[in-house]
Amino acid sequence: MNAKSTETLLELRHLVKRYGGLLATDNLDLTVTRGEIHAIIGPNGAGKTTLIHQISGAIAPTSGSILFNGRDITGVSMHERVKLGLARSYQITNIFKEYSVLDNIALAVQARRGSSMRFWQQAVSDKALFDEARAIGGQVGLEARIDVIAGNLAHGEQRQLEVGLALATLPKLLLLDEPMAGMGPDESARLIPLIRNLRNEIGVVLIEHDMDAVFQLADRITVLVAGRVIATGTPDQIRNDPEVKKAYLGDEAIA
Ligand SMILES: Nc1ncnc2c1ncn2[C@@H]1O[C@H](COP(=O)(O)OP(=O)(O)OP(=O)(O)O)[C@@H](O)[C@H]1O
Numbered sequence: 001m002n003a004k005s006t007e008t009l010l011e012l013r014h015l016v017k018r019y020g021g022l023l024a025t026d027n028l029d030l031t032v033t034r035g036e037i038h039a040i041i042g043p044n045g046a047g048k049t050t051l052i053h054q055i056s057g058a059i060a061p062t063s064g065s066i067l068f069n070g071r072d073i074t075g076v077s078m079h080e081r082v083k084l085g086l087a088r089s090y091q092i093t094n095i096f097k098e099y100s101v102l103d104n105i106a107l108a109v110q111a112r113r114g115s116s117m118r119f120w121q122q123a124v125s126d127k128a129l130f131d132e133a134r135a136i137g138g139q140v141g142l143e144a145r146i147d148v149i150a151g152n153l154a155h156g157e158q159r160q161l162e163v164g165l166a167l168a169t170l171p172k173l174l175l176l177d178e179p180m181a182g183m184g185p186d187e188s189a190r191l192i193p194l195i196r197n198l199r200n201e202i203g204v205v206l207i208e209h210d211m212d213a214v215f216q217l218a219d220r221i222t223v224l225v226a227g228r229v230i231a232t233g234t235p236d237q238i239r240n241d242p243e244v245k246k247a248y249l250g251d252e253a254i255a
Contacts, residue, residue, distance in 0.1 A: 007034040009203040015064035024050040026227035039206040039214045042224035056088040085172035097151030105133035108168035140164040156187025173203045180210040
């Protein structure tokens with residue numbers, strides 16, 4: 001973690017999500033600070049996706065609260081959360097495949113600037129918009145692919161673009177939901193330093209099944225089992241935690 005890491009960006013207090021008799025989130029407390037990559041791991045069905053949906057605002061908790069930058073956002077819409085600086089990287093679904101990488105990012109920058117009602121012709125003449133889009137393309141490692149039509153990118157590059165689209169909202173906190181999914185080892189290896197660099201400016205919540213990536217990237221790891229936090233700590237603490245080892249027996253190998 002770096003020097004900015006004492007600033008709490010996200011705080012979950014006694015969060016509960018109940019589906020009938022099932023507690024998918026069971027009285028969960030969690031903090032994420034600026035400058036931190038905080039990974040959330042756990043066996044299948046532990047409640048990781050349910051948790052990230054509550055943070056992004058896609059689903060409402062049954063009880064408990066979510067604070068972002070000190071403000072209670074529990075009842076705030078997903079759209080408003082993005083405006084407040086809470087971005088989620090979706091899995092490819094919001095890429096315009098027929099547009100170039102640059103145009104995709106430029107559209108996302110334009111949407112953030114609140115000028116989404118302006119028409120394309122005006123947007124293309126906006127140099128500052130494209131300068132910013134180009135810089136974001138560089139941040140996610142796509143500088144050499146900036147003019148490629150997004151649909152022609154390799155899978156891993158599309159994931160990089162997804163992160164770029166989330167960055168275009170100028171997030172304070174970025175939710176990354178399985179950024180390595182479907183990637184080969186070379187593609188993951190390329191994405192790891194890009195994600196690591198992001199945390200210089202912002203906080204990152206990372207959900208990822210690739211344990212090598214998690215243990216390389218995370219400053220702290222929270223382990224969920226059946227909706228409950230069984231451990232939070234540095235990668236070393238988590239690696240050596242007997243409860244965690246037990247929870248992972250028969251599941252994905254822990255690094
Ligand atoms: N809409 C829903 N209705 C009922 N039960 C649900 C719903 N969504 C999730 N669950 C249940 O909540 C629990 C947590 O699911 P969740 O998908 O959050 O786990 P996960 O840790 O993300 O799992 P995976 O690693 O397999 O993606 C599971 O038992 C799941 O069946």
